[in-house]
Amino acid sequence: MKRGHVALDFPNPSRIHDASRHCVCFWGYDNAHEIAFLVDDAVLTKLNPNAGSDESALLAAFDHNRDRIIGLARSLYKGGQQSKYAILLD
DSSP: OOOSSOOEEOOOOOEEEETTTTEEEEEEEETTEEEEEEEEHHHHHHHSTTSOSSHHHHHHHHHHTHHHHHHHHHHHOOOSSOOEEEEOOO
């Protein structure tokens, strides 16, 4: 069944850096359905090229670009059963 409007919210500001996956993870919600989003370290480095690449610099880059990243997440999410999305470099 195809859905029209997708209500994706980001009420939880939590995010973590996952060094083993080289990404920052955060979560959105479509009603009670939790969706994980993973932002590749390379994306964060591209958004803030002079900020560094250690965990604190990557989390700061995420925080500085949160609105833009949430916009990317909204554009990726189409509803349905998929519960994980990766935001990668083009």
